[in-house]
Amino acid sequence: MRRGDNITGNLDWLTIMLFFLIALLGWLNIFAAVYDESVNQNIFDLSLNSGRQLIFIAASVILVIAIMVMDFRFYDTFSWFIYGAIVLLLIIVLLFGREVAGSRSWFELGAFRLQPSELAKFATGLALAKYISTPGFRIDRLSHQIILFGIIAIPAVLIVLQGDAGTAMVYSVFILVLFREGLSPVLLLTGAFSAVIFILTLLIDDHVYLYMGILAVATVTVILNKKRIKRISLIVAGALVVAGVIRSVDYVINDVLKPHQQNRIKAFINPDSDPLGFGWNVTQSKIAIGSGGPWGKGFLKGTQTKFDFVPEQSTDFIFCTIGEEHGWIGSLITITLFVALILRVIYIAERQKWRFARVYGYSVACIFFFHFAVNIGMTIGLFPVIGIPLPLFSYGGSSFFGFTLLLFILLKLDAHRTQVLVH
Numbered sequence: 001m002r003r004g005d006n007i008t009g010n011l012d013w014l015t016i017m018l019f020f021l022i023a024l025l026g027w028l029n030i031f032a033a034v035y036d037e038s039v040n041q042n043i044f045d046l047s048l049n050s051g052r053q054l055i056f057i058a059a060s061v062i063l064v065i066a067i068m069v070m071d072f073r074f075y076d077t078f079s080w081f082i083y084g085a086i087v088l089l090l091i092i093v094l095l096f097g098r099e100v101a102g103s104r105s106w107f108e109l110g111a112f113r114l115q116p117s118e119l120a121k122f123a124t125g126l127a128l129a130k131y132i133s134t135p136g137f138r139i140d141r142l143s144h145q146i147i148l149f150g151i152i153a154i155p156a157v158l159i160v161l162q163g164d165a166g167t168a169m170v171y172s173v174f175i176l177v178l179f180r181e182g183l184s185p186v187l188l189l190t191g192a193f194s195a196v197i198f199i200l201t202l203l204i205d206d207h208v209y210l211y212m213g214i215l216a217v218a219t220v221t222v223i224l225n226k227k228r229i230k231r232i233s234l235i236v237a238g239a240l241v242v243a244g245v246i247r248s249v250d251y252v253i254n255d256v257l258k259p260h261q262q263n264r265i266k267a268f269i270n271p272d273s274d275p276l277g278f279g280w281n282v283t284q285s286k287i288a289i290g291s292g293g294p295w296g297k298g299f300l301k302g303t304q305t306k307f308d309f310v311p312e313q314s315t316d317f318i319f320c321t322i323g324e325e326h327g328w329i330g331s332l333i334t335i336t337l338f339v340a341l342i343l344r345v346i347y348i349a350e351r352q353k354w355r356f357a358r359v360y361g362y363s364v365a366c367i368f369f370f371h372f373a374v375n376i377g378m379t380i381g382l383f384p385v386i387g388i389p390l391p392l393f394s395y396g397g398s399s400f401f402g403f404t405l406l407l408f409i410l411l412k413l414d415a416h417r418t419q420v421l422v423h
Helices: 013-034 049-069 079-096 116-132 142-161 165-180 185-203 207-224 228-256 259-269 280-291 318-350 355-379 397-415
Strands: 098-100 103-109 112-114
Touching: 013 049, 013 318, 013 397, 049 397, 079 103, 079 116, 079 142, 103 116, 112 397, 116 142, 116 165, 116 355, 116 397, 142 165, 165 185, 165 355, 280 318, 280 355, 318 355, 318 397, 355 397
Parallel strands: none
Antiparallel strands: 098 103, 103 112
16 A cells, blocks of 8 residues: 545545534524524524534544544554553443443543444444454354454443443444445345344243244244254244243343333334323323424424424434424435445445455445334334444434544545555
């Protein structure tokens, strides 16, 4: 690799435009979420979330400049150092951090808070990219796979110990990155199938029907498969995995999850069973989005927002503001912008000559996709409420800085893609 002089000319300006457009729309909707028409409020008021979010956006510009002036080889050279430093922060915050909403995940810095788990995402992406791009790496080797899963598991476990299971779930999406790099699809399918069985176990009270269904599928597979002896062991192993998943559900729900997390699962399964209790958030969220109709009620005209029917409106449930005030059209435009950004990141990742940059690019795409899909999905009842923000849209400095780092490190690497002489 060799150093290049022209950086700004090689930057992907379409991605940068999408970044700032999404951030701008998020800022406006944060103001709409906290706006009180009985008070003469200003969007720049630092006592409001919108005013503080503007500070975060301005600070992110400084962060972007710092990323761009740094040598692009820094992110490869110091990947392990960055990863280790963030893991250390996760340990420190677990011991000495402040507990907020049941999670000990925050450092207090004067009037602002820092959540290291939001920064751990880009650090984990760098570490994975570094290890996968190491000479001699082979993803089909068990020892290398164990190290890869260890890189992902270390921050995820620390975040679970902090009490933030929602953020920890984000790290599962790194499996898609490994699949792109050649990991056997069997592992991916096994994980997806286990997740389906887990959900079915929650929905079906009598587990006997699940076991009967599994036995029927296994029997038909053995009968139809010509290489029965070779496959029977795999089928038996799969059945044991499924049985283990079914048996683990009660333990996970009752002994691992905290009461508020258990209520989120109950609300996902049947929000109408307790609409004034654990089903309140999702029920009111769907009412707010549905009440917007095709065109919405208008900017700052959302009644669900104004009367605080939907909790966490400027953070986890920011999409409700879009649906209520801007309707189906506004929701479609917002979703289109996110899809365009994610597809652009995938395109950028695919055009990299350097494996390090490609792996990191897919990490960025997968993290953005997980946050985007799950956040919007949980506001309309398709996913349990796990408390993760909508990228660049939800209020929060740590989240905004984390996504800024993710995206602009990739853009920095991409700006030098023509100067990479080795894969």
